[in-house]
Amino acid sequence: MDAGLKRELEAKVHSGERLTREDGIALYESDDLAWLGGLAHHVRTVKNGDVVHFNVNRHLNMTNVCAASCAYCSFQRKPGEKDAYTMRIEEAVRLAKAMEVDSLTELHIVNGLHPTLPWRYYPRSLRELKAALPNVSLKAFTATEIHWFEKISGLSASEILDELIDAGLESLTGGGAEIFDWEVRQHIVDHETHWEDWSRIHRLAHEKGLKTPCTMLYGHIEEPRHRVDHVLRLRELQDETGGFQVFIPLRYQHDFHDSKDGVVRNKLMARTEMATGAEALKTFAVSRLLFDNVPHVKVFWVMHGVTTAQLALSHGADDMDGSVVEYKITHDADNFGTPNKLGRADLLDLIRDAGFRPVERNTRYQVIREYDGPDLGRRETPQAMRL
Numbered sequence: 001m002d003a004g005l006k007r008e009l010e011a012k013v014h015s016g017e018r019l020t021r022e023d024g025i026a027l028y029e030s031d032d033l034a035w036l037g038g039l040a041h042h043v044r045t046v047k048n049g050d051v052v053h054f055n056v057n058r059h060l061n062m063t064n065v066c067a068a069s070c071a072y073c074s075f076q077r078k079p080g081e082k083d084a085y086t087m088r089i090e091e092a093v094r095l096a097k098a099m100e101v102d103s104l105t106e107l108h109i110v111n112g113l114h115p116t117l118p119w120r121y122y123p124r125s126l127r128e129l130k131a132a133l134p135n136v137s138l139k140a141f142t143a144t145e146i147h148w149f150e151k152i153s154g155l156s157a158s159e160i161l162d163e164l165i166d167a168g169l170e171s172l173t174g175g176g177a178e179i180f181d182w183e184v185r186q187h188i189v190d191h192e193t194h195w196e197d198w199s200r201i202h203r204l205a206h207e208k209g210l211k212t213p214c215t216m217l218y219g220h221i222e223e224p225r226h227r228v229d230h231v232l233r234l235r236e237l238q239d240e241t242g243g244f245q246v247f248i249p250l251r252y253q254h255d256f257h258d259s260k261d262g263v264v265r266n267k268l269m270a271r272t273e274m275a276t277g278a279e280a281l282k283t284f285a286v287s288r289l290l291f292d293n294v295p296h297v298k299v300f301w302v303m304h305g306v307t308t309a310q311l312a313l314s315h316g317a318d319d320m321d322g323s324v325v326e327y328k329i330t331h332d333a334d335n336f337g338t339p340n341k342l343g344r345a346d347l348l349d350l351i352r353d354a355g356f357r358p359v360e361r362n363t364r365y366q367v368i369r370e371y372d373g374p375d376l377g378r379r380e381t382p383q384a385m386r387l
Contacts, residue, residue, distance in 0.1 A: 001030045013039050019290055021228055027286045028224035033278055033315075040285035040316030047295060048318040050373065052356040053365065054347045057106035057139075057322035058099040062087045062125065066112030067148075068191040072178075072220060072252055074265045076112050086114060089125045093132045100133055102344060106322070106363050107133065109140035110173055113191060119153035119160075123167040130168030137170040137363035143201040144176030144193040157201050161208055171363050172205050174213035174248055180233055181226045188220065188268065199237050206243025211364055213246045213298070218283050219275030220252040220268050227283065231290045238293045245365055246296040246319060249283050251275050251303045277308045281315045288316025296365065301342065301350075310354040319361075320351060 005026060012019060019027075030036060063086040066076035077084035087095070096107060107129065126138055141149075141164070149160045161169075179185055180195040205212050216230050231247075238244045254269050275283070288297050298319035301309035309320060342350070344360075348371060351358040357373035 001026060001032070006030075006032075006035070010039065013043065013289060016292075018292055021232060024228035024231070024286060024290045025225055027289060028228070028282065033281060033285075036282060036285040036289075037315040040288040041314050043288050043292075044297065044316050044318050050355075050357045051318060051359045052313055052351045052354070053296065053319040053359050053361045054351065055106055055322040055361050055363070055368075056102055056104055056344055057108055058096075058104060059108045059110075060092060060096055060099075061111055062092050062109065063111045063114050063117065065114045067115045068113055068189075069265075070178075070190045071188045071268050072217070072266060076265065079115065086117065089121065089128055092125055093128050096129055096136075097132055100136070104133075104136055105368065106137045106139055108173060109138065110142060110175055111145065113145065113148045117152075119149055119155070122149060123163050126164060126167035126169055138168050139171040139173055139363055140164070140169055142173050142175035143198045144191055146172070146201045147193040147197050148191075157204055158208075161201075161204055161210075165208060165210070169210075171210055172202065172212045174215035174246075177215045177230070177234075178217040179222045179226050180230050181222075184222045184226050195233060199233070202243065203237065203241055206241035211243055211245045213248055214244045214294075215248045215250050216287070217250045217252055219279065220272050224286075227286070228290065231287055235291055235293060238291075242293075244294050246298050247287060247291050247294045248298045248300055248321075249280075249287055250300060251280055253303060277305075277311070280304055280308055281311055284312045284317050285315045306342075306350060310350055313351070313354045313356055320347060322347070 009019070009023060009027065011017075012023070027036060061075075064075055064077050065079055065084050065086055066073075069076060099107070109129075122141070126140060130136075130138060146157055146160055149155070150157055153160065155163075176191075176193055176198055178189055180198070182194070185194060202212055202214070214234050216227065218227055234244065234247065252268070252272070252274060254266065254272075254274050284297065284299065291297070296319050297317045298321055299309045299312040299317040300321045302321070304312065309317075313320065348358050352374040355374055358371040360368040360371070362368055
């Protein structure tokens with residue numbers, strides 16, 4: 001990137017001027033990661049100061065049986081396959097109650113598109129989970145699942161959301177977005193929920209008062225221009241509704257360990273390489289710079305590794321996803337020992353060691369507790385992470 005264009009983009013960022021599609025593509029073409037990170041860090045600091053948010057959450061996947069066979073997905077199973085499972089609601093409640101430790105504030109629920117489970121299973125499951133965990137927010141279902149519920153119930157998305165909200169739903173999840181551009185999407189997604197329905201469902205959720213996250217799966221067969229297009233579609237919808245509270249870039253994962261049944265379900269793996277740490281940091285930085293109307297950018301440490309996650313906090317991210325115990329949708333694919341659990345104390349250490357001040361939040365980004373910032377004594381005398 002020539003010096004003149006750099007100065008032009010710097011001026012736009014520092015004046016708060018909205019960046020264009022061409023600006024986003026130019027930013028991705030830059031190899032000056034320190035410069036990109038500095039610009040993104042300026043924006044995240046203006047929006048969020050020295051704060052890094054986190055929450056205490058658990059993930060619950062009630063079934064991995066799915067009618068779709070998306071090219072990147074190793075989670076899905078077909079009925080009758082080894083390792084296919086579907087929980088009875090009582091079993092899901094029992095498992096969720098066992099997670100109710102350490103001041104849990106959020107339960108994150110995503111499932112496969114089960115071909116035979118009745119629609120009533122889903123609102124009933126939320127109602128019983130909420131009764132068992134009245135102080136825990138239920139963040140449940142992707143827009144793809146809501147679209148599936150329309151198909152199996154005959155109800156509209158508006159009616160479905162009303163019933164789920166009445167049962168205790170506080171937020172949708174951000175999944176099912178992947179990459180919206182059809183040039184890429186037709187090769188990676190095996191269900192009927194594309195931009196038109198994904199955006200319709202989140203628009204409805206926002207109209208009903210829900211705040212939702214939005215995501216982007218990057219680092220597979222897409223190009224930087226597709227990432228830019230993806231973010232700008234979300235930015236335009238955010239201009240309309242204001243309902244997105246956080247953007248989450250998700251790194252596409254290879255599976256280094258085959259499934260127990262020996263079947264490799266990730267159809268993209270043979271022709272792709274995972275995004276490097278540098279590419280991940282660039283994606284966070286450019287996303288933060290383009291997505292000027294979303295307050296938060298989250299790094300999901302499970303999919304990036306803790307070291308890259310810490311670095312992302314200086315490249316635009318201001319949220320480090322919570323104390324996940326088990327995440328079944330993807331595996332430990334970064335191949336350098338990413339833990340499957342970080343407790344509150346671990347997250348506090350990681351955030352402070354990265355130079356930021358931890359703030360515990362709930363699902364709606366309301367502050368639960370503020371903590372002291374970096375402990376200089378601890379940083380001068382490194383200690384082992386508590387796992």
